[in-house]
Amino acid sequence: MALVYTEEEQLLRDSAKEFLEERCSVSAFRALRDTGNIDGFDREVWSQMAELGWPGILVSEEHDGLEFGVVGAGVIFEEMGRTLACSPLLSTAITGAVLLMEGGNDAQKQTFLPAIAAGEKLTALAVDEGPRHAPRAVAMRAEPTNSGYSLSGSKQFVIDGRVADTLIVVARTSGEPGDDAGLTLFLVDADAEGVTVTPNQMIDFRSADNVNFANVQITADAVLGKFDQGAALLEIALNAANRMLAAELLGIAEEAFGRTVAYMKERKQFGVPIGSFQALQHRAAQVYTDIELTRSVVLKALQSEGPAVPMLTSLAKAKACATAQLATNESIQMHGGIGMTDEYEIGFFIKRARVAQHTYGDYTYHADRVARMKGY
Amino acid sequence: MQDLEQFRADTRSWLEENCPPTMRTPTKSDKDYCWGGRNYQFQSDEQRLWMERMGARGWTAPTWPKEYGGGGLTKEEARVLKQELKRIGARQALFSFGISMLGPALLKFGNEEQKKRHIPKIVKGETRWCQGYSEPNAGSDLAGLGTRAEDKGDHYVVNGQKIWASYADEADWIFCLVRTNTEGKKQAGISFVLFDMVSEGVTTRPIRLISGASPFCEIFFDNVKVPKTDLVGQENAGWTIAKYLLTHEREMISGFGAASMRELGDMAVEMLGLQDGKLADGVLRGDIARQDIDAAAFMFTLERTRDEAKAGVSLGAVSSMLKYYGTELNKRRHELILNIEGMNALAWDGEAYNNGALSRSWLRTKANSIEGGTSEIQLNIVAKHILGLPG
Numbered sequence: 001m002a003l004v005y006t007e008e009e010q011l012l013r014d015s016a017k018e019f020l021e022e023r024c025s026v027s028a029f030r031a032l033r034d035t036g037n038i039d040g041f042d043r044e045v046w047s048q049m050a051e052l053g054w055p056g057i058l059v060s061e062e063h064d065g066l067e068f069g070v071v072g073a074g075v076i077f078e079e080m081g082r083t084l085a086c087s088p089l090l091s092t093a094i095t096g097a098v099l100l101m102e103g104g105n106d107a108q109k110q111t112f113l114p115a116i117a118a119g120e121k122l123t124a125l126a127v128d129e130g131p132r133h134a135p136r137a138v139a140m141r142a143e144p145t146n147s148g149y150s151l152s153g154s155k156q157f158v159i160d161g162r163v164a165d166t167l168i169v170v171a172r173t174s175g176e177p178g179d180d181a182g183l184t185l186f187l188v189d190a191d192a193e194g195v196t197v198t199p200n201q202m203i204d205f206r207s208a209d210n211v212n213f214a215n216v217q218i219t220a221d222a223v224l225g226k227f228d229q230g231a232a233l234l235e236i237a238l239n240a241a242n243r244m245l246a247a248e249l250l251g252i253a254e255e256a257f258g259r260t261v262a263y264m265k266e267r268k269q270f271g272v273p274i275g276s277f278q279a280l281q282h283r284a285a286q287v288y289t290d291i292e293l294t295r296s297v298v299l300k301a302l303q304s305e306g307p308a309v310p311m312l313t314s315l316a317k318a319k320a321c322a323t324a325q326l327a328t329n330e331s332i333q334m335h336g337g338i339g340m341t342d343e344y345e346i347g348f349f350i351k352r353a354r355v356a357q358h359t360y361g362d363y364t365y366h367a368d369r370v371a372r373m374k375g376y
Numbered sequence: 377m378q379d380l381e382q383f384r385a386d387t388r389s390w391l392e393e394n395c396p397p398t399m400r401t402p403t404k405s406d407k408d409y410c411w412g413g414r415n416y417q418f419q420s421d422e423q424r425l426w427m428e429r430m431g432a433r434g435w436t437a438p439t440w441p442k443e444y445g446g447g448g449l450t451k452e453e454a455r456v457l458k459q460e461l462k463r464i465g466a467r468q469a470l471f472s473f474g475i476s477m478l479g480p481a482l483l484k485f486g487n488e489e490q491k492k493r494h495i496p497k498i499v500k501g502e503t504r505w506c507q508g509y510s511e512p513n514a515g516s517d518l519a520g521l522g523t524r525a526e527d528k529g530d531h532y533v534v535n536g537q538k539i540w541a542s543y544a545d546e547a548d549w550i551f552c553l554v555r556t557n558t559e560g561k562k563q564a565g566i567s568f569v570l571f572d573m574v575s576e577g578v579t580t581r582p583i584r585l586i587s588g589a590s591p592f593c594e595i596f597f598d599n600v601k602v603p604k605t606d607l608v609g610q611e612n613a614g615w616t617i618a619k620y621l622l623t624h625e626r627e628m629i630s631g632f633g634a635a636s637m638r639e640l641g642d643m644a645v646e647m648l649g650l651q652d653g654k655l656a657d658g659v660l661r662g663d664i665a666r667q668d669i670d671a672a673a674f675m676f677t678l679e680r681t682r683d684e685a686k687a688g689v690s691l692g693a694v695s696s697m698l699k700y701y702g703t704e705l706n707k708r709r710h711e712l713i714l715n716i717e718g719m720n721a722l723a724w725d726g727e728a729y730n731n732g733a734l735s736r737s738w739l740r741t742k743a744n745s746i747e748g749g750t751s752e753i754q755l756n757i758v759a760k761h762i763l764g765l766p767g
C-alpha cells in the first residue's frame with residue numbers, strides 16, 4: 001500500500017477540519033474550561049459528532065457504524081489534536097468499540113455497538129491501578145459467586161470514567177500481578193451498587209478518574225471475550241487507542257509548531273524578526289524534521305494490519321511522544337514570556353500533549369516494548 | 377495489477393538466470409562495489425557480467441527513458457524490481473555518480489545530442505564520472521567558486537582548482553562548475569560543463585582521509601580546452617542545474633544509513649547477552665531502542681516522500697531534510713556500534729578485526745554530514761525554503 005492518504009481519507013480530513021475549527025476551536029476549549037463544565041467535553045458538540053457518524057467510525061455497518069477504518073479514525077484524531085477538541089471518542093469509539101467488536105458475543109454486540117455508533121452510550125476502560133500504564137500488573141480480583149462474580153479493588157486514571165455508562169473492567173481471575181494469563185474483561189454498569197467514581201482534575205482538563213469497586217456484583221454474562229485470556233483482546237484495543245493517541249500527538253505537535261513558526265516571522269527583537277536568528281532556525285528545522293518522521297510512522301501504523309500492528313503501534317507512539325514533547329517545549333521557549341501565560345493559547349498544547357503521551361504508555365513504555373519485540 | 381504480477385514473474389526468472397551466484401552474497405568491503413568505467417579493475421568475471429547484463433537491460437537506471445538506454449520502468453515496476461533484487465540478496469550492479477547525480481540533471485537540462493552521447497554510457501557503466509563543485513575557498517558557499525572558463529568561440533579554456541572531488545583519480549569524465557561571468561550576482565555567473573579527465577592540463581592528486589582511504593582528490597586545471605558542445609544548458613545558467621543535481625545527490629546520501637543491514641539489537645545481544653530477557657546493559661538498550669525508533673520513522677519517511685513524488689521527480693528542499701536526518705542517523709548508528717563492540721571496533725588492522733572495517737566505516741560516516749552540503753547548510757535550506765523563515 002502506498003504511504004499516502006486515499007482521496008476518501010482526504011475528504012474526511014477536510015470535513016473534520018472544517019467541523020472542528022467551527023465547533024471545537026481552541027477558544028471553545030478555553031470556554032469549556034472556564035465555564036464550569038464537569039464532563040470534560042461539550043455534550044452538544046458530542047451529539048454533532050454523532051451526527052457525523054464519528055462514534056461509529058470503526059463500528060461495522062452491520063451494527064450501524066461507518067466502518068471507515070483505522071486510517072480514517074487517525075485522521076480525525078490528528079485534526080482533534082490541532083484544535084485540542086475534547087470528546088469521549090477515544091474511550092467509546094476506539095477502545096470501547098474495538099473491545100466489543102473483537103471480543104463481544106452477538107448479544108453484547110447488539111446491545112452496545114449500535115448505541116455506541118449513535119453516540120448514545122459511553123464506555124470507559126478501567127485497566128490501570130497506578131500512575132504508570134501497566135496492563136499486566138492488574139491485581140484487582142473478580143471472585144466467583146453463585147450467580148457470577150464479585151469485583152473489589154480500585155482503578156486509577158480511567159479515561160472518561162465520570163461520564164461512562166458502562167465500564168469495561170480488567171480484573172484478575174487467576175494468576176498473579178505481572179502474569180499475562182489470568183486477566184478477564186467485564187462489562188460493568190456504571191450505576192451498579194458499589195461503584196464510586198472520584199473525578200481527578202488533570203492538567204488538560206479532561207477526565208481521568210479513579211473508580212472504586214466495593215463488592216460489585218455482576219452476572220456471568222458480563223464477561224467480555226475469553227475468560228482468563230483477556231490480555232490478547234485488551235492488547236488489540238490498546239494498540240488501536242495508542243495509534244489514535246499517536247495521531248493526536250502528531251496533530252498537537254503540528255499545530256504548536258505551526259503557530260511557533262508564524263510567531264517567529266512576526267515577533268521582532270533587535271530590529272529583526274526572531275525567525276532570522278540561525279540558532280532558532282536550526283532548532284525549528286529540527287522540529288520540522290521530527291514532525292515529518294512522525295507523520296510517516298503514524299501513517300504506517302494506521303495502515304498496518306495483522307501481526308505488524310504491535311510493533312508499528314509502539315514505534316509510532318514512541319516517536320509521537322518524543323516529537324510532541326520536543327515541539328511543545330520548543331514552542332513555549334520560542335514564544336518567550338508570553339508562552340508562559342494562561343491567556344495565550346500555546347500553553348494548552350503542552351498540557352494536552354503530556355497527558356496524551358502518558359495515556360496507555362509513554363515513550364519509555366513503548367520503547368521498551370519495541371526492544372522486547374526485537375529480542376533485546 | 378495483473379501486469380505488475382506478470383512483470384514480477386518475468387523479473388524473477390530473468391534474475392534467476394542472470395544474477396551470478398557470487399553477486400548474491402553480501403559485500404565484504406568497499407572493494408566489492410562495482411564502479412565501472414574505462415579503467416575499472418573488476419574483482420571477478422561475475423562482477424563484470426552482472427554489471428553488463430543489468431546495464432544492457434537498463435536496470436541500473438530503471439526509470440530512465442528507454443531511448444537513452446534506461447529501463448523505462450514505471451515507478452511501480454521499479455519498486456518490484458527492487459524487491460526482487462532484495463529477495464535474492466543481489467548486490468548493487470553499479471555504483472555511479474552518473475546515475476545518482478549527473479543523469480537526472482542531464483535528462484532535465486541537457487540537449488538531445490548530449491543525452492544521446494552521454495546517458496547510455498552511464499547506464500551501461502562505461503563512463504565513470506566525478507563531481508567538480510567544491511573549491512578550497514568555496515565549500516558551503518559553493519556559489520563563490522572561482523574556477524574560470526574563458527570564452528574562445530567554439531570552446532572554453534578552464535583554469536583553476538577543485539577539491540574534495542570523490543574518486544576523481546579514477547573517473548573518466550567530470551561534471552564541473554565554472555565561472556563564466558565575474559560581474560553581478562555570484563550565482564548568475566556560473567556554467568555547468570562536462571569534460572574528459574584525460575584532457576590536456578588536468579591533474580589530480582589524491583587526499584588521504586581519516587579512515588585511511590584516499591578516495592577524494594584535488595584537481596588542477598591548467599588551460600584545459602572544453603568544447604562548447606559540452607556546456608549543459610545556457611551559459612551563466614549553471615546554478616539552477618547545480619542545485620537540481622544536489623537534490624539528487626542529497627537523496628542518494630540520505631539513503632546510506634537506511635540501506636543497512638544488521639540489527640543493532642542482535643549485535644548487542646551477541647556481545648553482551650541477556651539478563652531477565654533484556655539486554656544486559658540497560659543504558660545501551662535504551663539508546664538502541666531510540667535508534668531503532670528513529671531509523672524506522674526515517675525509513676518510512678523515505679518511503680512516503682517517494683510515494684508522494686512522481687517517478688524520477690526530485691524532491692527539492694525535502695531532500696535537504698532527508699539528507700540532514702539520514703546522515704545524522706547514520707553517524708549515531710556507527711557511534712552505537714562502537715559502544716556495542718568496544719575496543720574491537722577501534723582496531724585499525726589485523727585479520728581478527730576484519731582489517732579495522734568497523735573503525736574505518738565509523739570514521740567514514742563523519743563525512744556524511746559534510747559531503748553534499750553540511751548538516752548546517754541543510755538546516756538553513758529547510759528553515760528558509762520550507763519554513764519560509766526570513767534572512
Ligand SMILES: Cc1cc2nc3c(=O)[nH]c(=O)nc-3n(C[C@H](O)[C@H](O)[C@H](O)COP(=O)(O)OP(=O)(O)OC[C@H]3O[C@@H](n4cnc5c(N)ncnc54)[C@H](O)[C@@H]3O)c2cc1C
Nearest residue numbers: 507508509510515516540541542743746747748749750752
Ligand atoms: C568524503 C567527502 C567527499 C566529498 N566529495 C565531493 C565531490 O565529489 N565533489 C565536490 O565538489 N565536493 C565534494 N566534497 C566537498 C563537500 O561538498 C564540502 O566539504 C562541503 O560542502 C563543505 O565545505 P567545506 O569543506 O569548505 O566546509 P566549510 O564550508 O568551510 O564549513 C565548515 C563548517 O562551517 C559550517 N558553515 C559554513 N557555512 C555556514 C552557514 N552559512 N551557516 C552555518 N554553518 C555554516 C559548516 O556547516 C561546517 O560545519 C566532499 C567532501 C567529503 C568530506
